[in-house]
Amino acid sequence: MASHLGGLSGAPVVRVESLVRSFGPRTILDGLSLDIEKGEFVALLGRSGSGKSTLLRALADLDDKVSGSGRLETPDKKSVVFQDARLLPWKRVLENVVLGLDLPEAAERGRVALDEVGLSGRENAWPVELSGGEQQRVALARSLVRDPELLLADEPFGALDALTRLRMHDLLRQLCARHQPAVLLVTHDVDEAVTLADRVLVLDNGAIAADIAIDIPTPRDHGDRRFGEIRSQLLRHLGVETKPVLPV
Amino acid sequence: MNAFSNTAAVAPAFPAASDERLLIPPAVEPRKTGTRRLALGRTIPFGALIGPALLLVIWSIGSIAGLIDPRTLPAPWSVVGTAIDLIAEGKLQHHLMTSAWRAAQGLVFGILIGTILALISGLSRLGEAIIDGPVQIKRAIPTLALIPLLMLWFGIGEGMKVTTIALAVLIPIYIQTHSSLRSIDSRYVELAQTLRMGYGEFIRQVILPGALPGFFLGLRFAVTYAWLSLVVVEQVNATSGIGYMIDLARNYGQTDIIIVGLVVYALLGLASDGIVRFFQERSLSWRRTLAD
Numbered sequence: 001m002a003s004h005l006g007g008l009s010g011a012p013v014v015r016v017e018s019l020v021r022s023f024g025p026r027t028i029l030d031g032l033s034l035d036i037e038k039g040e041f042v043a044l045l046g047r048s049g050s051g052k053s054t055l056l057r058a059l060a061d062l063d064d065k066v067s068g069s070g071r072l073e074t075p076d077k078k079s080v081v082f083q084d085a086r087l088l089p090w091k092r093v094l095e096n097v098v099l100g101l102d103l104p105e106a107a108e109r110g111r112v113a114l115d116e117v118g119l120s121g122r123e124n125a126w127p128v129e130l131s132g133g134e135q136q137r138v139a140l141a142r143s144l145v146r147d148p149e150l151l152l153a154d155e156p157f158g159a160l161d162a163l164t165r166l167r168m169h170d171l172l173r174q175l176c177a178r179h180q181p182a183v184l185l186v187t188h189d190v191d192e193a194v195t196l197a198d199r200v201l202v203l204d205n206g207a208i209a210a211d212i213a214i215d216i217p218t219p220r221d222h223g224d225r226r227f228g229e230i231r232s233q234l235l236r237h238l239g240v241e242t243k244p245v246l247p248v
Numbered sequence: 249m250n251a252f253s254n255t256a257a258v259a260p261a262f263p264a265a266s267d268e269r270l271l272i273p274p275a276v277e278p279r280k281t282g283t284r285r286l287a288l289g290r291t292i293p294f295g296a297l298i299g300p301a302l303l304l305v306i307w308s309i310g311s312i313a314g315l316i317d318p319r320t321l322p323a324p325w326s327v328v329g330t331a332i333d334l335i336a337e338g339k340l341q342h343h344l345m346t347s348a349w350r351a352a353q354g355l356v357f358g359i360l361i362g363t364i365l366a367l368i369s370g371l372s373r374l375g376e377a378i379i380d381g382p383v384q385i386k387r388a389i390p391t392l393a394l395i396p397l398l399m400l401w402f403g404i405g406e407g408m409k410v411t412t413i414a415l416a417v418l419i420p421i422y423i424q425t426h427s428s429l430r431s432i433d434s435r436y437v438e439l440a441q442t443l444r445m446g447y448g449e450f451i452r453q454v455i456l457p458g459a460l461p462g463f464f465l466g467l468r469f470a471v472t473y474a475w476l477s478l479v480v481v482e483q484v485n486a487t488s489g490i491g492y493m494i495d496l497a498r499n500y501g502q503t504d505i506i507i508v509g510l511v512v513y514a515l516l517g518l519a520s521d522g523i524v525r526f527f528q529e530r531s532l533s534w535r536r537t538l539a540d
Contacts, residue, residue, distance in 0.1 A: 060442055080442040086435055090457040090534045099453060100443035126534045142443075 012073075013038050013149055013182040014059065019070035021054050021063065028054045029068070030206030036150070039180040043193035046203035047238060052186045055203065056080075056154050059184065078150035079143035083158050085135035087127035087142075094123035097142045113141035116178075117171060133164035137171070144179055151181040155188065169195055173218070190234050194227060195220050202237040210237040322504045327511070330504040339493070344512060347482065347489040350406065351474045351516075354413025358470060361414065362421030363463065369422075370429030371455070383422050391416040391473075392480050399485075409481040416477040420469035428462020429455060461535070464528040471520045475513060 014036035021029040028051040036042050046052045057063045058072060060080045087096045098110040114120050117137040127135055136156060143151055156172075157165045173196060176183055187193050193200045194214055202210040212233065216226050235241075292298070304324060310316040311323035318326070334340040365383060368375035395412060402408035432455060440450045482491025490509050497505035 062438055062441060082435070082439075084435070086439050088436060088439075088454065088457070090460070090532075091453070100440070100445040100449060128534065146443075 011038070012036060013040075013075055014184070015071070015073040016055075016059075017071040019055070019058065019068065019072060021051070021058060021066050021068035023066065028206055029058070031070075032203075032207050034201070034208060036182045036184060038149070039182055041176060041183045041185070041196060041198045043185045043187055043197035043200045044203060045187065045190060045193050045200060045234060045238060048188070050203045051206050052203055053154055056152050056184060056186050059150070060152050075149040077146065077148050078152060079146050079148040081136075081139050081143050081151065081153040081156040083155045085127070085132075085139040087135055087138055089127050091127075092123065093119065093125050093127065093130070093138055096127065096138055097145055099142065101145060109145050110141070113145040114138070116144065116175065117141045131164075133160055133168065136160060136168065140172070140175065144175060144181075147179065148181045151176075151183045153183065153185045155186055157192065158188070165192070172196065190231055190238070191222060193234070194230050195222070200230075200234060202234060204237070210234070319501075319503060322507060327504050327507045331508045331511070334505070334508060340508070340512070343488055343490050343493045347478060347491065348516070350409050350481075350489065351413060351478050353410045354477065355417055355470065355474045357410065358414035358417025358474070359421055359467065362418035362466070362470070363425060365418065366422045366425035366429065366459075370426045370459070371451070380426075383419070386415070387419050387423070391419075391477060395481065395484060404485040409478075409486070412481050413474050413477045416473040417470040420473060421463070421466040424462040424466030424469070425459055426462075428459040428465075431462075432458040460531055464524065464532065467524050468521060468528075471524055472517065475517050475520070479513065 012035040014034065016032060016034040019029050019032045019034075020027065032051075032055065034055075044052050044055065054063070054066070058066075058068070059074050060078070061074075062080075087093075088099065091099065094107065094110050094114065097113055098106040101109070103109065111120065111123065114123060117140050119134060119137055119141065122130070122134070127138070130138065136159075139156070157168050160168060169192065183197075185193070185196060194216075197214055200210075200212050200214060201208050202212075210233075212230060214220075214230060216224060216230070220227060307316070307321070308324050311318070311321075316323075322330075331340065365379050369379040369383070370376070391412060394415065395408075398408045398412055402411055436454050436458065437450075440454050445453065478489075479491050482489040483495045486492040486495075490512055494506050494509035497503075497509070
């Protein structure tokens with residue numbers, strides 16, 4: 001059984017120690033340790049099958065059917081953004097945002113959150129009437145309306161087109177600057193990780209193979225030389241060899 | 249709105265631009281053929297009435313031309329005449345009310361019991377272990393085959409009739425609601441977990457709305473089954489009701505009254521299905537399907 005301790009008011013928001021998770025004979029996470037500071041934006045890269053989602057699901061308490069051991073401390077106030085927007089199709093947009101939010105001012109907070117993601121005026125739309133990007137923005141609003149201390153995002157932009165994805169990056173950066181949650185963003189997009197995160201982790205064979213602080217001031221330019229260096233470094237860790245970038 | 253007024257304001261400054269737009273033909277002309285539309289296209293107004301109207305026309309022509317023996321099938325107008333007579337005598341209303349009341353009671357009990365059983369069995373393993381088996385056994389026995397037993401238990405009064413209808417109705421309600429409950433996407437269950445919903449709220453916000461499409465499908469079957477059972481129980485042993493009226497007419501060879509009874513059954517069936525569909529569309533307006 002996965003052991004789990006509730007929220008702890010200390011320095012790191014997330015504390016993972018020697019976390020082991022396995023499916024039958026396959027060990028997915030093998031003694032993984034990780035701390036995430038308050039308000040820190042961490043991106044998690046890894047090849048498919050490297051255990052990225054397993055780690056995220058462990059942090060989200062969604063792995064009660066998985067066997068494992070280790071210490072895991074996460075805050076109570078956390079929310080998850082999935083790859084699909086996962087809106088309930090039978091609830092209107094605003095109802096989806098405030099779903100499960102048991103507060104008298106829920107509707108008002110929901111409206112504010114929708115406004116923040118640029119969807120004010122769409123409160124009464126059905127999810128099916130929104131585009132993929134809009135649906136994912138509703139999902140973001142649904143996460144932020146809960147004022148999370150930890151935001152877990154599992155390839156949230158993976159299903160969006162490139163242009164929408166760039167817009168979502170800007171939006172996510174703004175929202176995180178305002179709300180200051182700690183973020184764990186699982187992604188397979190190296191550029192996305194370097195653009196958004198304070199720290200990028202590479203997961204390999206169930207453990208963290210690289211832990212790189214991104215020391216580029218924001219907003220970050222993909223054409224920046226330092227950006228290119230970090231990208232190559234990360235790709236090497238992911239087992240992809242890149243040719244050195246020739247000076248123009 | 250906004251975009252439109254912007255263009256209007258800009259247009260006089262760059263007259264060439266708007267002129268040019270008129271001159272250049274669209275790069276891609278809308279194709280008439282080629283791409284095959286797989287959706288159904290526009291709905292035909294009053295399309296549902298075309299088929300029945302055609303049947304009525306054939307029936308009328310057959311009666312005028314003498315191709316149809318009036319003893320086999322009286323002309324439409326003589327059936328209408330009979331119906332008017334029956335209404336004037338107050339017989340039709342009386343029988344109709346009796347039948348409708350029986351069907352309504354059977355439906356209400358059947359829907360309630362079917363829904364409650366589906367919820368218990370759909371939401372707990374123990375409930376399923378206890379309830380699902382007996383309901384499946386009941387499903388394997390045609391309800392109409394139970395009538396002799398029900399007559400021994402409940403006599404030949406209203407109780408037997410309502411029970412028979414309710415037993416027929418609860419099956420489709422149970423089957424469809426249960427399967428709809430069980431096929432709710434596990435991703436929504438995960439979502440509810442991450443949103444820290446309580447069990448009651450999870451049931452109200454996720455499970456019940458998610459099972460509604462199945463419930464309505466079951467309801468449409470249920471209404472049909474209710475009328476079907478009604479016909480049988482009214483002909484088995486009754487002293488009033490549309491089925492009794494038809495059975496009596498058969499004894500006297502009054503084909504026209506039989507037809508009136510059948511038309512009433514048809515209208516009742518159509519009307520009730522229409523009512524169910526009205527509520528179905530209102531409650532499921534969030535869906536986008538092939539029919540839209």
